Structure formats: structure tokens, C-alpha cells
Amino acid sequence: MSEKKPIASPALFKQISDWFMTLPHCQVLGFKFGDAHYGCMTVCLPFKDELIGNPATRVIHGGVVTSLVDSTSAGAIYTMLTELEAIATLDLRLDYLRPAKPDFPIYCTAECYKLTKQIAFTRATAYQDDINDPVAYSVGTFMRNSVREVPS
Amino acid sequence: MSPPITDFASLSIAVDAVPYAKLLGIQSREENGQPLFFLPFQAHNIGNTILPALHGGVIGGFLENAAILHVMWASEVQSVPKIIDFSIDYLRTGRPEVLYGQCEIIRQGKRVANVLMTAWQDDCSKPVAVARAHFLLA
Numbered sequence: 001m002s003e004k005k006p007i008a009s010p011a012l013f014k015q016i017s018d019w020f021m022t023l024p025h026c027q028v029l030g031f032k033f034g035d036a037h038y039g040c041m042t043v044c045l046p047f048k049d050e051l052i053g054n055p056a057t058r059v060i061h062g063g064v065v066t067s068l069v070d071s072t073s074a075g076a077i078y079t080m081l082t083e084l085e086a087i088a089t090l091d092l093r094l095d096y097l098r099p100a101k102p103d104f105p106i107y108c109t110a111e112c113y114k115l116t117k118q119i120a121f122t123r124a125t126a127y128q129d130d131i132n133d134p135v136a137y138s139v140g141t142f143m144r145n146s147v148r149e150v151p152s
Numbered sequence: 153m154s155p156p157i158t159d160f161a162s163l164s165i166a167v168d169a170v171p172y173a174k175l176l177g178i179q180s181r182e183e184n185g186q187p188l189f190f191l192p193f194q195a196h197n198i199g200n201t202i203l204p205a206l207h208g209g210v211i212g213g214f215l216e217n218a219a220i221l222h223v224m225w226a227s228e229v230q231s232v233p234k235i236i237d238f239s240i241d242y243l244r245t246g247r248p249e250v251l252y253g254q255c256e257i258i259r260q261g262k263r264v265a266n267v268l269m270t271a272w273q274d275d276c277s278k279p280v281a282v283a284r285a286h287f288l289l290a
Contacts, residue, residue, distance in 0.1 A: 025207035028175070028196040052171040053217075054232045061172035062235045063213020070208040071199075089208045093239040 005038035009082045016078045017041075020071060029067055034107060041075040042109045043068060047102060058102035062136075065106065065126050066094060069138045072110040073122040077142060080115050087120065088146035094138045104128050106135060118144050157225045163187055166221060173217045176210060180221065187225055189218040189253040198248065206246030215240065215253050215269040215283045222255035223265050223287055233265065233287035240283035249273050251280065263289055 007013045017033055020026055029051065034042035045051075045068050053061025070089055077087055100106050109131065110124035119141055126136040157163050160182040167173050167180050167189075176197060180189050191197070191214050199207025216238055223233045251271055258266045269283040270276075 019201075023201060023207070024196045024198040025210055026199070029209075050171050050175045053220075055169055055171065056232070061170070061213065061217070062238060063176075063209065063216045064172060066212035066216065066238065066240075067199075067207060067209020070212070086202075088245075089242045091239065091241045092208070092212065093237065095237045096235050099234075 004040075007036060007038055007079045012081060012084060013078050015084075017075060020075060025067065026071060029064060031068070031071065036075070036079050038079050039076060039113070040109065040111045041072055041079060042107060043072040043075065045106045045108070047104055047106075052102070057099065059099040060102070060106065062094070062096055065096070065100070065136050066092065068106065068108045069094060069110065069124045069126060069136070069140070072108040073112070073124050073138070073140045074142060076110040076112045076122055076124075077115065077120045080112055085144060086146045088143045090119075090141040090143050092138060092140040094136050096136050097134050100135045101128055107131075120144060156228045156230050157221070158228060160187065163221060163225050166224065167217075170217065172213065176214060176217070178214060178217055183254075186254065187218075187222055189214070189221070191251040191253070193248050193250055203245060204248050206248065206251065208242060208246075211242070211246050211251065211271055211281050212238070212240050212283065214251060215271055215281065216285065218253040219255050219267040219269050219285050220287070223257065223260075223267060223289070226257055227260065227265075227289070229289060231290065233289055236264070236286040236288055238283065238285040240281055242281050244278065244280045246271075246280050247273060252276070258284075260289075265289055
């Protein structure tokens with residue numbers, strides 16, 4: 001991306017990103033807001049022992065990366081919206097490219113590269129010190145204007 | 153290396169040895185000779201306070217843990233399988249209730265296993281999510 005476009009509605013995005021960071025599961029994992037511009041958001045996840053997936057190697061569990069990618073990808077969509085709406089993850093695919101180094105934060109930069117009336121298409125990179133040497137790469141799709149489903 | 157999972161009791165011990173599995177609160181038991189994983193509801197697994205709903209990452213992380221442990225149980229390997237890729241389809245909102253998960257090894261070769269996972273709540277014919285993953289075994 002050559003030029004960073006401003007967030008569509010900074011007030012709406014702030015409301016949403018503040019809310020995201022206070023969500024119980026985002027707090028328990030320890031998400032920290034990083035950066036955002038139109039179509040793009042970065043979230044930081046500091047290392048902590050509770051997130052370890054393999055005690056022998058102290059590598060963070062892949063499931064933690066799934067949470068980070070899901071939240072950041074959803075956040076990237078809100079940089080493009082001007083009105084509040086609910087969105088729901090339809091699917092998410094993650095490729096785990098290398099184990100994360102213990103004791104260092106993981107960053108996730110997500111991009112919404114296509115927004116249609118009903119669907120948002122996202123891609124995200126999880127990395128540590130170099131975005132060109134990622135820990136994981138992900139693509140996802142989200143449903144816009146999702147409403148609460150009444151289980152039948 | 154971790155102790156081999158040879159029975160359902162050692163499966164529970166293995167679950168407790170994974171810090172992230174403990175953080176989520178994952179438990180396991182036997183059901184028809186297969187491991188059944190379950191996640192009792194905990195407030196800190198909420199990802200949407202308005203609905204309210206479980207965080208999508210919690211459902212994904214729960215299934216990913218279940219798949220790793222299922223592979224370890226099925227193959228009695230000592231090393232923790234390494235995840236290559238993971239793909240999840242979210243089918244229903246995860247309500248603030250217990251979540252169940254079961255896995256099926258679709259194909260296991262010498263180096264790679266392909267695992268299918270299903271998560272549901274009160275009715276196993278109405279899954280909350282389905283996922284598939286590849287694991288590197290050695």
C-alpha cells in the first residue's frame with residue numbers, strides 16, 4: 001500500500017476498538033491496540049506464560065494466534081465502516097509458518113482487502129520482529145450486518 | 153517431549169499440562185471409546201458482550217487443542233504434533249454455555265495427520281463450528 005488513507009469514521013472506530021480491548025477474552029489474552037488506518041489494523045499481544053501451548057518449547061499456542069487474527073481482522077473491517085453494524089466471522093484459515101519465539105510479543109496486522117454489501121474479505125499476518133518473516137498468515141471472510149441467531 | 157497419552161486418565165493430565173488449555177478451561181472425558189473434549193462456560197471466554205457470545209478464537213483454540221490431544225491419544229506419540237495449517241468455519245454463535253468438541257483423524261501418514269474437528273453445544277447435529285487441520289508428527 002503506497003498511501004495510508006484515513007479511517008472512514010474515527011469516532012466509530014475508536015468506539016469499536018476501545019470496546020474490543022475491553023472484551024473479556026481480549027483482556028485475558030492481553031491484546032494491546034497498535035495502529036490503524038483505512039482498511040488496516042495492527043494489534044500487539046505481549047508474551048505471557050499462560051498462553052504457552054507446548055511447555056517443553058514455551059511456544060505460544062496456535063489457538064492464541066487464532067484469537068489475535070480473528071479480532072484484528074474484524075477490527076480492520078471497522079476502519080472502513082461509517083455506521084455501527086455487527087459482523088460475524090464466517091471462516092478463517094491460518095498457515096503456521098514458524099513457531100513464535102517465547103518471551104517476545106506477537107503483532108498482527110490485518111487488512112480488509114475487499115468489502116462488499118454483505119461480505120468482508122480479510123488477510124492478516126502475525127509476526128514478531130519482522131513482518132517479512134511471519135509466524136502465521138491468514139485469510140478470512142466475515143458476514144456484515146449479522147444479527148443474533150435464534151437457535152431453533 | 154511429554155509423557156505418552158495411553159489412556160483417558162493420562163489425556164486429562166496432558167490437558168492440564170498445557171498452560172493455554174488450562175487458561176481456557178478445557179476438560180476431557182471418554183465417550184464411546186473416543187475422547188470428548190468440553191469447555192465449561194467461563195466469563196473470560198466471552199468475545200462479544202452484547203450477544204453475548206464466546207470469542208471465535210476461543211472456539212478455534214479449543215478445537216486446535218482438542219485436535220493436538222486427540223492425535224497424541226490416537227498415536228501415542230511423545231512429541232507434541234506441530235500445526236501446519238488450521239481452517240475453521242463458524243456456523244452458529246457460541247452461546248455462553250458448555251462447548252463440546254470431538255475430532256476425527258481423516259488420514260494419518262508417517263509425517264502428516266489430517267484431522268477434522270466439530271464443536272457443538274446442546275445438540276451435536278447443530279454444530280457451532282467445524283474445522284480441519286494438518287499436523288506434522290515428527
